[in-house]
Amino acid sequence: MPVLDHGREIEDRWTDLADDAALPAEGGVIVSLERWRAERDALIARGQPVGVRLKSNQLATELADDLAHLGVVALEFPKFRDGRAFSAARELRERFGYKGEIRAFGHIIPDQYQFLTRLGVNTVVVPADRLGPAWAHALTEISIAYQPALQDHGTVSLLRRHLKPEVQG
Amino acid sequence: MLVKAKGAQQSITANRLIDGVAVWLGAGNQWVEHVADAAIFEGEAIAQALDTAKADEKRQIVVDVYPLDVEATPEGTRPLHIRERMKAIGPSVRRDLGKQVTGPTPAL
Amino acid sequence: MPDTTVTNPRSNQPADAHAAVYRYDEFDKTFIFERVEQFRAQVERRLKGEITEEEFKPIRLMNGLYLQLHAYMLRVAVPYGMLDSTKLRRLARIARVYDKGYGHLTTRQNIQFNWPELKDIPAILHELAEVDMHAIQTSGNCIRNVTTDQFCGAAADELVDPRVYAEILRQWSTLHPEFTFLPRKFKIAISGAPNDRAAVQIHDVGLIARKNEAGEIGFTVYVGGGLGRTPYLGTKARDFVPVPEILGYLEAVLRTYNQLGRRDNIYKARIKITVNEMGPDKFIGLIEEEYARLPRQKYDLDPAIVEAIEQHFTSPPWENLPAVSEKFEAAKAADPAFARWTRSNLSAHRAPGYAIATISVKPIGGIPGDIEAEQMEAVADLAERYSFGELRVSHEQNLVLAHVKQDDLYDLWLGLDKVGLGTANAGLISDIIACPGLDYCALANTRSIPIAQEISERFADLDRQHDLGELKIKISGCINACGHHHVGHIGILGVDKKGEEFFQILLGGDATNTAALAEIVGPGFSYDEIVNAVETVVSTFVGLRQQGERFIDTLARTGHAPFKEALYARA
Structure with missing residues (x-):
């Protein structure tokens, strides 16, 4: 499925692996939290990039001790209205200092894209039939952010002066 | 609150997307602005009419399509539930506004 | 027909120059017009079929647009109830041009229009933006318009001006990236006085200003209040959160709720249900854990920003007046109907010789909270003449002129009475709150x-x-x-x-x-x-x-x- 980064489609270096699918010989894989827990040692020993996907009811805390091993954490939106992944992204970055890729997948609408990037999400998985200019446009429509950005270390007294859209790093 | 239609005779209502005006599915699957002109469906025709209406939802003509219980009267189609009569009439506290201004409406 | 740029004869300033409303700076203006254009594009995408109604619904709701029984309904935010005459005249214009000539004051201190067309909404939002107004977050599962005491800035018992903090919360909550798809709507009320006129205990979060033993200002925080099908009064989460910590503390409340609030059942999704299903002690414990983890330097509210916002809410230039007005006393003695109005519709003002006047939008037999465009314009005129061009919407669906000289009260009442807004019933049996139903x-x-x-x-x-x-x-x-x-x-x-x-x-x-x-x-x-x-x-x-x-x-x-x-x- 197409993956967007900064509003542009990129080549996806990850394979999203179902729980019953065999591990490929080469390449990065994303597995469920359950599979990660069951096969943690083998997945690390494999020596290839690995990531974990979290369902919306699985808190970021579940991965607190594993983040050093993970190249990506994928957050699911079962419905776009289910906004738990927004908090998960923030916790991954702010609380756990996670530096790897965070991606969002599932039912996401363009109008959520800027919120996601402001919270530290790098990539968004979008079904091919829902691609379009709205995604890139969504990153530039609003140039003012009232809240402190993820990268900011200043105080919230800058409440009204966070001008730039948070360009994800 | 929306009440599930369960009677033998039903009509289909919605609001027009562009201006929100309440409408009902009338003869020839045209949307009409007064409930008196709403077509009455029975049996399998109810589901078919609902499908027709939902297709218009997909074509950006209407939103919030649903069926309602009605009865046939000499003055035309009349909704059985007060909520649907209110939708067909306009605000009872502003007799100068809504459907009641532009045409015949059922008694509350 | 009053001009929208009426000036005070004594100066070149607009007649509402002293109204204590937050005035947008260039950043706010950039934001608000960008937001209008964003919604304009969203409406176009919806009309072209590029987004479904299911996807459009939360977007339109976040811009205050509902679909009601007869038509769309647009709910315009009146931030913590504060208006000036320029804004009220614009609302009158919108009522007349895009609606059916009237608006409806709500229990959330907002105003709503009952008949707008979807295609006109971007134009209406643009007209609102021109007078520093919007309809953002007046609906949807996000942080809603913060409400407060309608007598703020004038009441004698006030410890802090709640508008300062309500405005800070407004900015903090505006398009908050993390808290815009919450399990359910989230309402915050704030009282700057120990006597709560903002009903804070029936809100998702209620704040009441208080001083601690050291004399510092802060807030008592209640969580989990709300009405609806399962009413609860709020539970006291913290007796005292110092002012600099209030945003961080609220971040912790909201994050805890966003992660743990129920999403399986819309009727159990409010924070009050989570608090009470989990047990208040446990939920409050989780808030405290989250708060302890937050990077404080990032969320602490710098006193400098509080001071900067305070500049928007300075007291108007009250005159030095004797506590008793002979003119007022004489008018009461001469006109019993006026005397009756003063008994129900006036409240004590902190400045000698002034009074707070409640304008009843509950005429006998009228629709509670409905106000015609002509009445809005008349009130705007009266506000300019008698109350620095400033007015408020109360959660009881009335209007308030907060700074009226006692000398002027009789003339004010005559002016109100002329347009059907002089009913002497504030707080009485016919001052009824009613939902639109x-x-x-x-x-x-x-x-x-x-x-x-x-x-x-x-x-x-x-x-x-x-x-x-x-x-x-x-x-x-x-x-x-x-x-x-x-x-x-x-x-x-x-x-x-x-x-x-x-x-x-x-x-x-x-x-x-x-x-x-x-x-x-x-x-x-x-x-x-x-x-x-x-x-x-x-x-x-x-x-x-x-x-x-x-x-x-x-x-x-x-x-x-x-x-x-x-x-x-x-x-």
Whole structure:
């Protein structure tokens, strides 16, 4: 499925692996939290990039001790209205200092894209039939952010002066 | 609150997307602005009419399509539930506004 | 026809230059116009079919646009209830040009228009943006318009000006990236005075300003209050959160709720359910854990920003006046109708010689909170002449002029009376809160406005109303409780009974510091019976009351039994 980064489609270096699918010989894989827990040692020993996907009811805390091993954490939106992944992204970055890729997948609408990037999400998985200019446009429509950005270390007294859209790093 | 239609005779209502005006599915699957002109469906025709209406939802003509219980009267189609009569009439506290201004409406 | 740029004859400033409203700077303006254009594009995408109604709905709701029974409804945010005459004139213009000539004041201190067309909404939002207004987050599962005391900045008992913090919260919550898809809506109320006029305990989060032993200012924080089908009063989460920590603390509350609030059942998704299912102690413990983890330097509120925002809410230039106005006293003596209005519609002002005037938007037999475009313009004129061009919307669906010279009160009242807004009933039995009900609302089970109108007509005699004293009737047309029936002295709840309207009576609710939830008194009444039943309750009170007692005082003393007996014994 197409993956967007900064509003542009990129080549996806990850394979999203179902729980019953065999591990490929080469390449990065994303597995469920359950599979990660069951096969943690083998997945690390494999020596290839690995990531974990979290369902919306699985808190970021579940991965607190594993983040050093993970190249990506994928957050699911079962419905776009289910906004738990927004908090998960923030916790991954702010609380756990996670530096790897965070991606969002599932039912996401363009109008959520800027919120996601402001919270530290790098990539968004979008079904091919829902691609379009709205995604890139969504990153530039609003140039003012009232809240402190993820990268900011200043105080919230800058409440009204966070001008730039948070360009994800 | 929306009440599930369960009677033998039903009509289909919605609001027009562009201006929100309440409408009902009338003869020839045209949307009409007064409930008196709403077509009455029975049996399998109810589901078919609902499908027709939902297709218009997909074509950006209407939103919030649903069926309602009605009865046939000499003055035309009349909704059985007060909520649907209110939708067909306009605000009872502003007799100068809504459907009641532009045409015949059922008694509350 | 008043010009929108009326100037004060004594200066070149606009007549509302001293109104204590937050004035947008270039950043706010950039934001608000970008937001209008964003919605314009979203509407275009919707009309072209690029987004479905399911996807568009939360977007339009986040911009205040509902679909009601007869039409769309646009709810415009009145930030913490504050307006100036320029804004009110613009609302009048919108009512006239895009709607059907009137607006409706809500219990959330907002104003809504009942008949706009989807295609016109971007133009309306643009017109609002021109006067520093918007409809952002007046609906949807996000942080809603922060509400406060309608007497803020004028009341004698105020510790801090709540508008400063309400504005900070408004900016903080505006398009908050993390808290815009919450399990359910989230309402914050804030009181700057120990006497709570903002009903903070019936909000998802309620803040009451207080001083600690060291003399520092902060807030007592309540969480998990709310009405609706499962009413709760808020639980005290913290006795004292110092001002600099308040945003960080709220981040912790919201994050805990966003992660743990229920998403499986819309009726159990409010924070009050999470707090009470989990147990308040446990939930508050989780908030504290989250707060302890937050990077404080990032969320602490710098006193400099508080000071900067305070500049928007400085007191208007009150004159030094004697505490007693001879002109005012003479007018009261000469005109009993005016004297009666002063007894119900005035409140004490902190500056000598001034008064706070409540403009009743509850004329006898009228629709509670409905105001015509012409009335808005008349009030804008009066606000400029007598109250620095500033006014407020109260959660009781009235308007307030907060800074009126006692010398001017008689002229003000004459001006109000001329446009049907001089009714002497604030806080009395005909000052009824009513939700729009089935006359407009797609969710309602019953009408509520005509019940309010009939009660108002039944007690039309103002001398009788004044004799009855403070008596708050609150009517909701369904269990969602937008009419606050749980906190009415007399609450009325409309229910559907086999497709017809039925009404339950509740007694003993209170939305002030002595907050209490009303209890259902017994079986419901039909549409034709309900007003008689209310009169029975009132007559019972009159028969039981002792010297100086208000309705709720008598009820507290006697309990519900005599009222129940009077209502049901005949059956």
